[in-house]
Amino acid sequence: MSEVFSSEVFLAYSTYSTVVLLKMLLMGPLTGYFRVTRKVFVNPEDARAHGDKDEETSKKYLRIDPDVERVRRCHQNDLENIVPFVGIGLLYALSGPDLSTAVMHFRIFAASRIFHSIAYLVPLPQPSRGLSWIVGMGVTFSMVYRVLKAGVHL
Amino acid sequence: MSEVFSSEVFLAYSTYSTVVLLKMLLMGPLTGYFRVTRKVFVNPEDARAHGDKDEETSKKYLRIDPDVERVRRCHQNDLENIVPFVGIGLLYALSGPDLSTAVMHFRIFAASRIFHSIAYLVPLPQPSRGLSWIVGMGVTFSMVYRVLKAGVHL
C-alpha cells in the first residue's frame, strides 16, 4: 500500500471524499428511478424502451416532471460543490493540517452536503437548504485558506 | 519524476484517467462544431459572430436543436460519471490494489464510457446506453468498496 495511505489525515480525506462522491453518484440512479417509474424521458429511445414500443405513442413520454428536475438540480449542485471539495481537500490533506482540524472540516462538509440533499429532495422550507449550502462552501473556503497559507508558488 | 509515477498501478491510473478525461473534454468542441455548422446558439454574441452580423436577423439562430442537446446530455453524463471515477480511482490506485485487478477496473471503465458516448450519439437503441452506464458505475462502486476496505478514518 502507498505510504500516503498510512497518514491518518489522508485516510480521513479518503474516507470522506469517497462518502460524498458516492452520495453524488447515487443521484444518477435516483434520476433514472424517477424517469422510469413516472415515464418521463428526454431521449426518444428511452421513451420507446421504457414507455411504449410504438414510436408515435411513445412521444407522449417525452416530457418534463418537476420532481425529476428537482433531483437533477440537486445532482448539479453536488457537482458544483463536491467536486471542488475533493480537489481542494486533497491539497489540504497533503499540506500537513492537524488531524483533529482536518477531520472536523471533512465531517462538517459531509454532514452539510447530506443535509443539503435531504433539504432539496423533501423539500424542506428555506433557509434549510441555503444554510447547508453555505456551510459546505465555508468549509471549502477554509481549506482554500489553509492550502494557500501552507505555500504558494505563483 | 515523482516516485508515485514509478508504480505500475499509478501509471495505469494516470493513463486511463487521462483517456477518459480527454474523451470528456472532446464533447466541448463537438458541441461547438454542431452549434457553428447548424447555426444553433444560446448566446446572442455567438449568433452575431457565427450566424448573421445584423443583430435583429441573428436572433433567429437563438434556438434549440435536438442533436446539440443530445451532445450536451452526453457531456453532462460524462461529468456525472467520469469525474467521480477520477477522484475515487486516485484513492484506489494509492490503496495498494493488485496491478491486474486495477488494470481490469480501469479498462472496463474506459471501454464502458467510450461505448456509452457512441450509444448516446448514434443513438443506439436501448438498453445499450443504459447498460454501459451501469457497467461504468459498477466499476466505480467496486473501487469505492476497495478504498473503504483498505482503511477508514471517521
Add this chain to the structure above:
Amino acid sequence: MSEVFSSEVFLAYSTYSTVVLLKMLLMGPLTGYFRVTRKVFVNPEDARAHGDKDEETSKKYLRIDPDVERVRRCHQNDLENIVPFVGIGLLYALSGPDLSTAVMHFRIFAASRIFHSIAYLVPLPQPSRGLSWIVGMGVTFSMVYRVLKAGVHL
C-alpha cells in the same frame, strides 16, 4: 507537511488549481446573488422565502432571467474545463516537468479561464470568449501529451 508539498512544481500546481477552483466556486454565490436581487427562482420554496410568503403570488417569481442563465452557462463551462485541468494537472505535476514549463502551463490556463469568465459575463463580443476557451483547452491538451509521454500502462 507531506513531502510532495516541498516540490516547487507541486506547490505551483496547488496554487493554481486552488485559484481556478475558487473562481469556479464563486459562480455559485454569483448565481444566488442574481436570483435573490432579481427575484428569479426555480424552486417554489425559494420563491416563497425570497419573493413573497404567499404561496400563490410567489409563483410569479418562478421564471427565467437571461442574466441568471448566462452565469449558469459560465459556471457549467467552468465545470467542463476546470475540473479536467485539475485532474490532468495533478498527473502532469507528478510526471516530473520542468518548473518553468509547468508554471507557464498553469499561468496561461488560469489567465485564460479568468478572462473567459469576464468575456462571458460582460459579455465581450466574440471571438474573445471562444479564443480564451480554446487557449485553456490547448493548455490541458499539452498536459495530456506530456503525461502520456511520461509513461503509459494500458
